[in-house]
Structure formats: structure tokens, C-alpha cells
Amino acid sequence: xxxxxxxxxxxxxxxxxxxxxxxxxxxxxxxxxxxxxxxxxxxxxxxxxxxxxxxxxxxxxxxxxxxxxxxxxxxxxxxxxxxxxxxxxxxxxxxxxxxxxxxxxxxxxxxxxxxxxxxxxxxxxxxxxxxxxxxxxxxxxxxxxxxxxxxxxxxxxxxxxxxxxxxxxxxxxxxxxxxxxxxxxxxxxxxxxxxxxxxxxxxxxxxxxxxxxxxxxxxxxxxxxxxxxxxxxxxxxxxxxxxxxxxxxxxxxxxxxxxxxxxx
Ligand code: HEC
Ligand code: HEC
Ligand code: HEC
Ligand code: HEC
Ligand code: HEC
Numbered sequence: 001x002x003x004x005x006x007x008x009x010x011x012x013x014x015x016x017x018x019x020x021x022x023x024x025x026x027x028x029x030x031x032x033x034x035x036x037x038x039x040x041x042x043x044x045x046x047x048x049x050x051x052x053x054x055x056x057x058x059x060x061x062x063x064x065x066x067x068x069x070x071x072x073x074x075x076x077x078x079x080x081x082x083x084x085x086x087x088x089x090x091x092x093x094x095x096x097x098x099x100x101x102x103x104x105x106x107x108x109x110x111x112x113x114x115x116x117x118x119x120x121x122x123x124x125x126x127x128x129x130x131x132x133x134x135x136x137x138x139x140x141x142x143x144x145x146x147x148x149x150x151x152x153x154x155x156x157x158x159x160x161x162x163x164x165x166x167x168x169x170x171x172x173x174x175x176x177x178x179x180x181x182x183x184x185x186x187x188x189x190x191x192x193x194x195x196x197x198x199x200x201x202x203x204x205x206x207x208x209x210x211x212x213x214x215x216x217x218x219x220x221x222x223x224x225x226x227x228x229x230x231x232x233x234x235x236x237x238x239x240x241x242x243x244x245x246x247x248x249x250x251x252x253x254x255x256x257x258x259x260x261x262x263x264x
Contacts, residue, residue: 047089048097049081068156084119086110114140116148130236147173163193184240191240195231198247202228205254216256223253 053066069075074083082089087101102109110119117137121128131137131149139146152169153159161169167185174184202224209217231246 047080047082048092049085049087049089052092052094052097053081065156068154068158072156072158074156079123083123084110113144113148116150120149126233127236130233134237134239136238145173161192163189163196166192187240191243192235194247195235195243198228198231198250201254202250205257209257217258220253220256224250227253 053062054070056063056066058064058067066081069081080089081087085101088097088099091097102112104111104113106112107114109115117128117131117140121131127149134146136146140148147169151172152161159165167189170185170188174181176182202221205224206221209221227246227250231243231250234242234246
């Protein structure tokens, strides 16, 4: 082992900073990946929840829910049933596997509507953090009146809303009948459309200009990228004006790009 063979002071200092870096990386990875996902490579792990539930009849309530997970982005990334519901996926006996699994109406369940944000937040920490800052979260915590993650993403997380579908979801609570900010669905649609278009525009500009060449263009693209990132994050705080503000910053940054096609 090299660690016992160093001699000069410089080597010691270097080794020490290497260790500090390795330590920091470890701490970070523990924080980020507190709920590890099965590796996508190598032999597929056996999972009794998936094995048994995929054989349940599709016309029962439990069966329908189970089959909904198939083809979802979570299935593709190895996020199995137990990651959200708990239980023991390594045993095939039904009772033993269900240890700790509770139905969604039980307040102790990981999928009880008020507990859903923190269950998802184990892996989607940034969205969860922003969500906890929203009025939606406060209303959900207080009287159960705000939406939770699956109100918008579907029970088994099979949807990401688009400008075409977002208004209908907001309208469930924001409408003339209930009277809570009835203008929101149309505004949400416009903001999400702007977000998507800004994303596309930035991608196009990145192809046109060489970020690797440095200089003013690279700086402008970096600033635009940061503004887009902030806009996406603030989406889960549902502060529509703040999002629009970030997108304005993005356009201002892109405005600083040199004119013409610099590749020629
Ligand atoms: C051997 C088969 C089998 C295995 C293994 C199994 N389940 Fe189930 N599960 C069932 C059946 C059958 C039901 C419906 C039971 C009922 O309606 O009483 C069910 C019900 C459920 C429910 C609904 C509970 C409720 O009260 O509404 C959830 C959630 C669930 N299972 C998750 C899991 C998870 C997570 C695992 C793995 C850790 C798992 N199951 C393993 C067969 C299985
Ligand atoms: C990404 C997290 C997640 C994954 C992965 C997931 N579920 Fe769910 N599941 C939920 C949530 C959240 C609910 C509650 C939805 C609601 O309230 O409408 C739920 C509801 C259910 C229900 C209805 C239970 C009830 O009491 O309402 C069943 C059954 C179920 N899931 C089975 C499964 C099975 C089987 C798998 C794997 C094949 C699975 N789920 C994977 C999050 C997940
Ligand atoms: C064990 C970790 C884990 C948990 C728990 C989890 N997810 Fe995910 N989720 C992932 C991974 C991995 C991906 C795919 C890679 C990515 O987009 O980051 C993903 C992707 C997504 C996407 C992006 C879909 C797309 O098409 O781009 C949404 C939305 C999502 N999850 C919502 C949820 C919600 C809502 C819950 C709680 C009900 C949840 N997730 C629970 C790990 C998790
Ligand atoms: C009121 C509706 C709503 C609620 C509540 C909500 N989301 Fe979303 N979420 C959206 C919409 C709309 C998008 C698509 C934004 C976009 O296109 O950039 C999205 C996107 C996402 C993405 C994908 C981000 C990406 O850039 O690919 C993840 C992951 C996600 N949400 C997780 C969560 C989690 C976790 C919660 C709960 C803590 C949650 N969402 C609550 C509406 C919602
Ligand atoms: C399950 C019901 C529900 C759904 C669905 C829902 N909301 Fe809300 N929303 C609420 C409630 C409740 C409030 C708080 C009203 C109050 O107490 O003043 C609220 C408040 C808001 C506010 C004002 C926040 C503030 O800080 O002033 C915005 C913006 C908002 N919602 C956006 C949205 C968008 C965008 C969607 C769709 C993607 C959506 N909501 C879907 C229930 C919902």
C-alpha cells in the first residue's frame, strides 16, 4: 500500500487532500443516494413484489395498480415497489414480504397522501425541498387541501405534465366553482410552454456556438443554463412569476451571444 511509503512533506499534504476529497465525495454520495437504486448493469435482482404482483389479475384494484408501474420511468431505472411501499422484496412468502407495507388510507403508510412528498423526496430531494416551500405543501400539511406529488404525476408516477395536459390538472382545484385563483390553469399552461420553448432555444444555441471555446459566448450560455435550472426547480414551488423571471434572465443572457453563425 502506497500510504505507508510516502516520504516528503509535499507527498503527505497531497495525500491528505486526496483523503479529504474522497471523504467529501463519500459524504455527498451518502446524502444524495440515501435510498440506493439497484444497479442497472449486471444480473437483474430478483424482486418478489414485482414477480408476484405481475401475476395478479388486471381487473382487481391491486392488480390494476400493480400493472400501472410497468413501462414507467421508475421500472426502467430499477425503482421497484419496495422503494416506495417498503416491505421485504427478497422473500417470496406474501405475509413476510408485506411486513411494514400498509395501504394508502393508513396514516403510517409511506403512501398516505400526506407522507407521499417525503417518500418521493428520498430520491427527488431538490423537487421535494422546493415543494416544502410552497403554499401547496402548507395546505396539504394543514388540512389535506393541497396537491401532493401523485396528484400531478399519477399514482404510479406514469405522467410528466406537458403544456397540453397541465391546465386540466390545475383546474381540479383552481376553477370558478371553488374560486381559488381560477386564472391559474391558463397561466400555468403559458409558463410551462415558455419553459419548454426556452429549453429548446437554449439547446439550439448550444449547437450553434461552441461553449468549449470559452470567452463571452461560453459565459452567456453558462448563465442561460443556470437560469433554466432555477426556473425548473422553482416550478415545484409553484411561484409562476418567479419562474417567468428566471426565463427572462435566460433570454437576457442569450441576447449577449455574438450575432451570426460563429461556426463558419
Ligand atoms: C406472493 C405474492 C405477493 C408478494 C410476494 C407481494 N405481494 Fe403485495 N399483494 C399481494 C396480494 C394478493 C395483494 C392483495 C391482498 C388483499 O387484497 O388482501 C397485495 C397487496 C399489496 C398492496 C396493497 C395493500 C393494501 O392494503 O391496499 C401493496 C401496496 C403491496 N401488495 C405491495 C407489495 C410490496 C411492496 C411487495 C414486496 C415487498 C409485495 N407487495 C409482495 C401479493 C403479493
Ligand atoms: C415511485 C413510487 C412507487 C412505486 C415504485 C410503486 N408505487 Fe404503488 N403506489 C405509490 C403511491 C404514491 C400510491 C398511492 C397512490 C394514491 O394515493 O393514489 C401507490 C398505490 C399502490 C397501490 C394501491 C394501494 C392502496 O392502498 O391504495 C398498490 C396495490 C400498489 N401501489 C402496488 C405497487 C406495486 C405492486 C408496485 C411495483 C410493481 C408499485 N406499487 C410501485 C407509489 C409507488
Ligand atoms: C428510490 C428512488 C426513487 C423514488 C423513491 C422515487 N423516484 Fe422518481 N425517479 C427515480 C429515478 C432513478 C428516475 C429516473 C432518472 C431521473 O429522471 O432522475 C426518476 C424519475 C422520475 C420522474 C421523471 C419522469 C420523466 O419522464 O422525466 C418523475 C416525475 C418522478 N420520478 C416522480 C416521482 C414521484 C412522484 C415519486 C414518489 C411517488 C418518486 N418519483 C419516487 C428515482 C426515484
Ligand atoms: C401541481 C402539480 C405538481 C406537483 C404537486 C408536483 N409536480 Fe413534479 N412536475 C410537475 C410538472 C408540470 C412537471 C414538468 C415540468 C417541466 O416540464 O419541466 C414536473 C416535473 C417533475 C420532475 C421531472 C423534472 C425534469 O426536469 O425532468 C420530477 C422528478 C418531479 N416533477 C417530481 C415531483 C415530486 C417529487 C413532487 C412532490 C414532492 C412533485 N413533483 C410534485 C407538476 C407537479
Ligand atoms: C388538490 C388541489 C390543487 C391542485 C390540483 C392544484 N392546486 Fe394550486 N393551490 C391549491 C390550494 C388549496 C392553494 C392555496 C389557496 C389558499 O389557501 O389561498 C393553491 C395555491 C396555488 C397558488 C398560489 C400560491 C401562492 O404562493 O400564492 C399557485 C400559483 C398554484 N396553486 C398553482 C397551481 C398550479 C400551477 C397547479 C397545476 C399544475 C395547481 N396549483 C394545482 C390547491 C391545488
